[in-house]
Amino acid sequence: MYACAKFVSAPALVRRSSRVLCQPLSASVLSSPEARTEQARPAAHRAIQTSAAHRDIDTAAKFIGAGAATVGVAGSGAGIGTVFGSLIIGYARNPSLKQQLFSYAILGFALSEAMGLFCLMVAFLILFAM
Numbered sequence: 001m002y003a004c005a006k007f008v009s010a011p012a013l014v015r016r017s018s019r020v021l022c023q024p025l026s027a028s029v030l031s032s033p034e035a036r037t038e039q040a041r042p043a044a045h046r047a048i049q050t051s052a053a054h055r056d057i058d059t060a061a062k063f064i065g066a067g068a069a070t071v072g073v074a075g076s077g078a079g080i081g082t083v084f085g086s087l088i089i090g091y092a093r094n095p096s097l098k099q100q101l102f103s104y105a106i107l108g109f110a111l112s113e114a115m116g117l118f119c120l121m122v123a124f125l126i127l128f129a130m
Contacts, residue, residue, distance in 0.1 A: 062127055069123035076116025083108035 087105040091098055 062130065065126045066123040069119055069126060072119030073116045076112050076119070079112035079115070080109055083112060 083105055087101055090101045
């Protein structure tokens with residue numbers, strides 16, 4: 001029992017097993033013994049390198065995300081049209097409520113326009129902040 005405990009707690013084995021635990025399971029199981037000895041050597045830390053293809057994919061993803069975010073601006077335009085269309089219908093039905101209907105229409109316009117501006121802001125954040 002003592003010999004087994006001494007073998008398990010050997011410093012070289014602990015260093016080796018800690019390196020294996022830091023990598024994905026597929027890399028430690030499927031790698032060849034030659035690759036394992038190369039991994040056992042202490043290596044300098046390298047910075048993450050991205051290729052031109054990865055940058056192109058990231059740029060394309062930004063443009064697609066920004067385009068998807070600006071769809072809400074069209075919804076804002078449709079909402080504003082609906083608000084003022086309803087104002088005209090309401091005024092035609094009851095002209096005496098002109099002032100109250102107009103204040104509600106301005107409130108609806110402001111809320112609909114705010115949603116459109118939020119969508120536009122998100123599109124610009126996707127393009128320029130990430």
